[in-house]
Amino acid sequence: MLKYFISILLITNSLTALSQDDIALDSIPLKTTYGIKIGIDISKQIRMLTEPNYKGLVLTGDYRILDRLFLAAEFGSEEKKTSNEVLDFDTDGTFLKLGVNYNIYNNRKGLDNEIYVGFRYGLGKFNHKLNSYTIYDLDQYWNQNKVSSISDFKNLTASWFEFVLGFNAEVLNNTYMGLSLRLNRLLNEEKPENFGNLYIPGFNKVLEENNFGVGIAYSIFYQIPIFKKNKK
Amino acid sequence: MKKNIILLISCLIISCEPDDICLTSIPDTPKLIIGFFDESTGLMKEVTNLKIQGFNNDEVYFFKTTDSVSVPLKNLEKITNYSFTKDFDENVGNSGNSDHILINYQYNHMYISRACGYISNYDLNQIIIENDNLNWIVKTEIINSAVKEEKSIHVKIFH
Numbered sequence: 001m002l003k004y005f006i007s008i009l010l011i012t013n014s015l016t017a018l019s020q021d022d023i024a025l026d027s028i029p030l031k032t033t034y035g036i037k038i039g040i041d042i043s044k045q046i047r048m049l050t051e052p053n054y055k056g057l058v059l060t061g062d063y064r065i066l067d068r069l070f071l072a073a074e075f076g077s078e079e080k081k082t083s084n085e086v087l088d089f090d091t092d093g094t095f096l097k098l099g100v101n102y103n104i105y106n107n108r109k110g111l112d113n114e115i116y117v118g119f120r121y122g123l124g125k126f127n128h129k130l131n132s133y134t135i136y137d138l139d140q141y142w143n144q145n146k147v148s149s150i151s152d153f154k155n156l157t158a159s160w161f162e163f164v165l166g167f168n169a170e171v172l173n174n175t176y177m178g179l180s181l182r183l184n185r186l187l188n189e190e191k192p193e194n195f196g197n198l199y200i201p202g203f204n205k206v207l208e209e210n211n212f213g214v215g216i217a218y219s220i221f222y223q224i225p226i227f228k229k230n231k232k
Numbered sequence: 233m234k235k236n237i238i239l240l241i242s243c244l245i246i247s248c249e250p251d252d253i254c255l256t257s258i259p260d261t262p263k264l265i266i267g268f269f270d271e272s273t274g275l276m277k278e279v280t281n282l283k284i285q286g287f288n289n290d291e292v293y294f295f296k297t298t299d300s301v302s303v304p305l306k307n308l309e310k311i312t313n314y315s316f317t318k319d320f321d322e323n324v325g326n327s328g329n330s331d332h333i334l335i336n337y338q339y340n341h342m343y344i345s346r347a348c349g350y351i352s353n354y355d356l357n358q359i360i361i362e363n364d365n366l367n368w369i370v371k372t373e374i375i376n377s378a379v380k381e382e383k384s385i386h387v388k389i390f391h
Contacts, residue, residue, distance in 0.1 A: 084252070086349030134349045135307045135341060136254065137261035141286065141293055144307040147341065147350070194343045208345055 031228040033112060037062045037168075037176060039221030041076070046218070053081035056201075060219050062101060067231060070101040072118060074217075078201035086134040087198075093126025095202030097162065105167075113169050114178075120162040122184070124202045128153040130195060153192035158200045160186045162215070174223040182215035254348040259381065261351045263302035264335065267385040271370045276300070279391065281328065283320035287313035295320065302382060307352045311336050318368045318391075331369045332362035337379070354379040359387055 044056035058076030065071055074097040081090050099120035107113055132148040166180025186206065189197050197206055204215045270277040276299045284294040284303060293314075294301055305312045312335045320328040336358040341350045356377040361369050373388040 084346065086254070087346065133341070135261055136258075136344060136348045136351050137304070137307065139261075139263065139304045141289065141291065141304050142306045142312070144309070147308065194341075196343060196346065198346050 032064070032067050032231050033174075033223070033225045034064045034227050034229055035174075035223045035225040037221040037223045039176070039178075039219045041074070041217045041219045043216055043218040044076070044078070051080075053083075055079040058217070060217070060221070062221075068103040070103070070114075070116070070118075071098075072101050072120065073098050074120070074202075076202060080199055080201070082199050086136070088131045088133070089195075089198075090129045090131065091126055091199045091201065093124055093156075093201035095122055095124035095126075095200075097122040097202065099162070099164070101164065101166075111170070113167070115167045116164070118164040118166075120164060120182075122160045122162060122202050124158050124160075124200050126156055126158075126197075126201050128156070128192060128195065128197075128199075151195070153195055156190045156192055156197065158186065158189040158197060158203060160184050160188075160200075160203050160213075166217070168219075168221065174225060176219075176221040176223065178217075178219045178221065180217045180219075182217070184213040184215060186211040186213065252347050254345070258344065258348055259351070261304075261307070262353070262379050262382045263304050264354070264356075264379055264387065265300065265302045265382060265385050266387045266389055267300045268298070269388050269390050271390040277391065279316075279318050281318070281320045283315075283317040283328065285315050285317075287315065287332075295322070300385065305335060305337060305339070305352070305354055305379070307339060307341070310338065316369070316389075329366060329368045331364065331367050333369075333372075334358075334360040334362065336360065356386065 038061045041058035041060050044058050047054050047056065056076060056078040058074055060074045062070040062072040077094040079090070079092040097120040099118055101116040101118035103114040103116045105113060105115035130151040132146065135145040135147060137145050161184070163183045164180050166178055168176045168178035171177050184203055186203065191197060196208065200206055204213050206213060268277055268279050269275065278297055278299045280297045282294065282296060282298055282301070283292060284301065285292045293303065303314060314333045315330050316333055317328045317330040335356070338355040338357065340353045342353055343350055356374050356379060359372040359374060361367055361372060368391050370390045374386070375388055376384065376386045379386055
């Protein structure tokens with residue numbers, strides 16, 4: 001009797017296992033969810049905690065247009081004080097970035113993660129307020145090198161290109177966490193008169209030696225599913 | 233390929249930016265270069281034991297026998313005053329013949345870079361020698377009114 005019981009148990013077990021496989025094959029792996037992902041780049045909030053003179057809010061989103069291709073957009077605003085030994089200025093501005101992500105990761109059945117490469121075209125509008133500066137004079141005889149006079153440089157613009165490399169992992173159903181690194185190249189900038197664009201909101205710190213910059217984003221997304229489509 | 237990109241980006245983030253150091257090859261704020269000339273021959277002529285000191289400045293700027301000198305101008309005022317004393321003797325107070333020179337100019341602060349900040353350029357208007365009835369300086373002449381570099385004489389002083 002016991003012998004039969006064990007056999008029956010094994011058979012039912014294998015049956016349930018089989019039926020589960022069937023469900024998996026039927027529904028999940030063959031469908032791709034198409035939807036809008038809306039998120040916030042919380043690296044800015046982290047930066048606000050560590051950098052006292054920085055404020056930033058960046059909203060980010062993407063929309064799947066093909067199985068592996070996403071349209072991506074970011075919109076944000078930043079305020080930052082820059083001060084070194086010779087300059088002290090405040091920058092504030094807003095920016096918009098548009099581009100695409102291409103998922104290069106082959107997901108296992110039923111998973112929807114991304115490792116992507118992409119690009120963005122960025123546009124920014126910003127102001128600088130120069131609070132003080134130092135005259136570079138090796139001779140200190142008159143000691144008149146610190147200048148505290150406020151100059152405003154308003155409504156400046158810049159555009160740039162970003163190469164993006166990142167990943168998004170689905171941590172809960174329709175909730176994603178992602179990290180991306182950016183290599184930026186300044187394409188065009190409206191330079192303030194007798195000053196420089198040393199910081200551009202959205203672009204980050206500008207080096208005067210070259211046109212490249214770097215950025216990082218750490219985002220949390222929620223995906224609003226719109227429809228599901230069979231994978232080809 | 234992917235590894236290379238990550239490597240490149242992290243290098244850029246970590247690396248010390250040359251941008252933050254003001255290189256010594258970048259010229260600083262120019263000084264006013266004065267040449268001393270003989271009033272009759274028009275040739276360069278040394279001034280013996282010349283002492284230069286700014287008005288309301290406790291420090292002596294220069295003390296030497298020379299035929300040319302460069303002096304700094306103030307960055308936030310349109311007038312810089314100096315006393316030029318000829319035949320000064322360190323051991324005797326108030327020795328030599330002292331002339332008061334007033335340099336009048338416009339200043340401009342020009343942006344250089346993140347690391348160097350700004351420098352001043354000047355446009356000379358006038359050089360005035362205060363009359364004390366015993367001036368060793370006969371006259372002055374502005375050769376180059378734009379003080380933008382230190383390559384040549386800006387002002388001639390005849391004595």
